[in-house]
Structures are given as C-alpha cells and as structure tokens.
Amino acid sequence: MREQVTHPTDPLAEPPLRVVDVAVVGAGPAGMAAAVAAAEAGAGVVLLDAGGQLGGQYWRHPAEAGPDPHGGRGCERGGHGSGPDEHEHGSDEPEPDGPEPDGHGHHGWATFLDLRARIGAAARTGTLEHRPWTSVWLAERDGDLFRLRTTPVPEAPPPHPSPRGDVLARRLVLAPGAYDRQLPVPGWDLPGVVTAGGAQALLKGSGVLVGRRVVVAGTGPFLLPVAAGLADGGAHVVALCEAADPRRWARHAGTALRQGTKLAEAAGYAVRLARHRVRPRTRTVVTEILGTDRVTGARLARVDAAGAVTGPATAVAADSVALGWGFTPQLELPLMLGAATAIGADGSLVVRVDPAQRASVPGLYVAGEATGVGGAALAVAEGHVAGRAAAGAPPDPARRREVLNHRAFARAMHAVYPVPAAWPAWPAGETLVCRCEEVSAATLRTACHDLGADDPRAARSLARVGMGRCQGRVCGWAAASLLAAETGRDLTDDDLLASSRRPLAAHVPLGTLAGLDTAADQEGSTP
C-alpha cells in the first residue's frame, strides 16, 4: 500500500500513523464499490466498517460470529432454504477460510461476490486493508489530510481491533448508509413495534421473526421484501398496509420500464406474497397500535392521496407491527466535515455532490444513501464513481450513466411513495414523538405555539426533543416535519440540519474520549 508515516508531536499519545491515499467509511454496496474502484486505480485504501462482514444493510449476513470478513468465517447459515440467488456464485474465487455467506433472499448476490473477491484480491497484494468491527466516531481535518478517529464496536469478537486506530487519509469516501425513517403513531412505543428495517435485519441477521402475527405498514417498495421475508419465515402477515397508491407508477411508466430488474424483483415479491395469501392494502395506514404492555393489534384506516383519513378504522389482532417510511441518510460524518447539504427527492437531508461524487469539502467524496436514498444498485454505481475520482483516475462514463438512470428511477419512486403530507395530523396529543425523552406531540405543539419553539433547535432546548440516547436518529425527521407543519411552512434544509448534526458519529468508550489529544480539545471538536 502506498503510504507515508507521520510522527505526532507527543510521542506518548499515539503510535506513528500511516497516511493512506483513500479511506473509505462504510462497507455496504457503495463503500465496497468505492474501495474496489480506488484500489484498482492504484490507490492505497483503508476500508472501515462497524460491521464484521462486508455488505452493509443490503447484503446483510447471518450472525456475525467470526473475525474473517472476506471468506465469511464464522457465518452461521440462517436456516433458510435454497434460493435462486444462491446459484449466482460463479464470479467469486474459492474461499478457503470458511463457508459462503448465505445468498438466499439477496438480490445482486453476484455483484456482492464479485466486489468481495476483488477486495480480497487487493488485500492480498497489500493495496487495500479492510478493518471490520471498527466504528468511526469522529472525522476531522488535519492539515490537508483527513483524520478518522475509530473505536472497536462492543460486539467485536477477539482479537479486538486496536482501540487507538486513528486513520490519516489524503482523500476520504464516506458511504455510511441510512436509518429507517419513522413517523409517530399512537402506540408506537409499545414492545412489539419495530422498524421495517429492524424486522428485516433480525430475520436476515439472526433468523429471528419479530412476531407470529405481524402488521407491516408505511410506504415504499421496501415493505414488500420485509413482508415477503416474514411470510416465508413462517409469520402470518396479518396486513400489509401501503399508504400510497402504486398505480401512480403509470405516470412514470417510461422510467420504470427502463429498470427491468427492479420490475422483476417487484413481481417476484408479489408472487411470494400471493403464495402466502397476503394482499397489500393500498392507501391504508396504521392509525393506532393497540395494547397495554405490548402489541395486541392495530387499527387500520383508508387515507386519501394526501394521507388524510377518509373512513372508520378497523382493528386487526397482531403481536407485532413493523413500520417503515423510507430511510433517512446517516449524515453525522459528512456534517462534521462541513459538507453542504440539500433536501433530497424524498424530503430527507442529503449531501450535495457533483458528477464525480465530490462533496463541497476538498478531498471528500460521498456515495450511496448519504447522497439520497435510491437502493443498492445506485449505491454501487456511485461508489465506483467516487472511488475512481478519489484515486485520481479518469471518470468512467458508463458508470456515470448508471448513476443518472438509477437516480431518475429513485426520483420516480419517491414521487409514487411520498411521506403523506397530512401525517402531522395523525399523532394524538399524548402520542410520544421523542421516545427517548418521552416528549409528546402535545408538548411539542405547546412548545411551538406557546413558547415560540418553531424550529428543531428551539424545540430541543425547550422541549428536549431529540436529546436522549438516540440523539434524534429516530425522531429527528418527524419532529422537524411536525414543527414545520405546525407553523404552516415547508420543511427546510436548516430544520433538518439541526436534527442531523451530532458531536459523535458512534458510541465511544469514555476512556477513548479521555485519551484525545489536547489540540483536538482546544479546537472544540470533542463533545
């Protein structure tokens, strides 16, 4: 790996640090592609991820029990049967170190195996180093370089990664993915309510069903694999509620038809759901989740195009509810570095990038969900573009065209499956908006109208919304959007910035914080 060694001023503080050409944070579809593209263009690369294996949220593997991320050592087969994607293994080289991760239920598995093999090959030549189980909790400028402060995740199996694993890099690619977006509804704080992504992660990661009788609700095509996966796994999907009307795709038929793979995927889910007699209910939302100690059911109601409830609610019995309203990009690291943002096609805050995936900060590239939620294929294409650009290689026009095509599809998807404009009317007064700090919708409305807290910053100070353990990761978007609705204005970039900035990108032991050098303390970049 091409690198130089720097010696910090205080030799007792840290061991000498290597400077790598390109650091990539996130080993999901975007980060894997970026690392491969940069390494194959001749750059020395360090690829960091909090997870133990390559793949991110999309190519999530069964229980991460072992230290070898390239061969899947320690991967336990999740008890799934054989799936069609399992036979796409041809592009990978033999992996002597352990069993293959289970490809069942994964789309684009051949792409994953190809990227993983190329990462393995680059690692063997010393061009690329993959550091699994490593959280990047702070990103800062260090002269012309980027300094990433890292810590091993608590789940890391021994041997533990170095607790003082700072990385210095000339250029940085951030591909940190997204969180599930949630909208508060009465009863969503009951045990048995999970995010749609959480239900999927439990199933893919641990082979665990979130419940036996499950309601899946929200909006977007992601609800389909969640419901199909639960049904295949043996759960009774009592209701699959889609707030939008998918017939709106007719207005975007040209864009949809150009994405044959995605249409085929959707058809596949429809067949699986039909096999389990699950018929999606469109223009239907969960208006209340029932139960006292845990979920016992849900009330479902029809809504109009704006999301206003149009009829009486009907109750269904269920032991769990999986809610998904799309995703919110995970922007702590780009925001720490001062990257410029915008509101994306789905109403989320996204990092602004140019055609080479360059952010507004020199040397910083961003790829995947952080630039706008659009699925794994878009993330891979953006990763390739970002990796090549970060390595100083000329652009690949074919990859750029892929980005544009997938982005066009993502825009159409968000137009078909918007967050319903009328949702702020759903939470009753006592409904919690911020579950960590137990801030209800009534408290937030009072803070807004009586105390003048009409933006997230003021609401944070006056009502403590987003001040708890999750630091607004769960409630930030909803609280900002509720406040905007209460004050009769559109959600702004500034609103979302206020609820997306966090001093730390990940949990970090106090001992690591205590060991920070004084220069960083003086700059105020520590909490």
Ligand SMILES: Cc1cc2nc3c(=O)[nH]c(=O)nc-3n(C[C@H](O)[C@H](O)[C@H](O)COP(=O)(O)OP(=O)(O)OC[C@H]3O[C@@H](n4cnc5c(N)ncnc54)[C@H](O)[C@@H]3O)c2cc1C
């Ligand atoms: C919970 C969840 C479940 C999903 N399930 C599906 C699905 O089943 N089917 C589907 O089509 N789409 C699914 N999606 C959407 C899909 O995962 C994305 O389109 C795709 O994964 C985007 O790729 P990415 O590389 O941008 O991000 P991701 O795949 O999310 O990868 C981001 C990676 O960055 C790492 N990371 C983030 N922050 C840090 C940090 N500070 N330090 C170190 N590492 C960090 C994470 O560990 C992760 O591995 C899911 C999304 C989520 C959030």
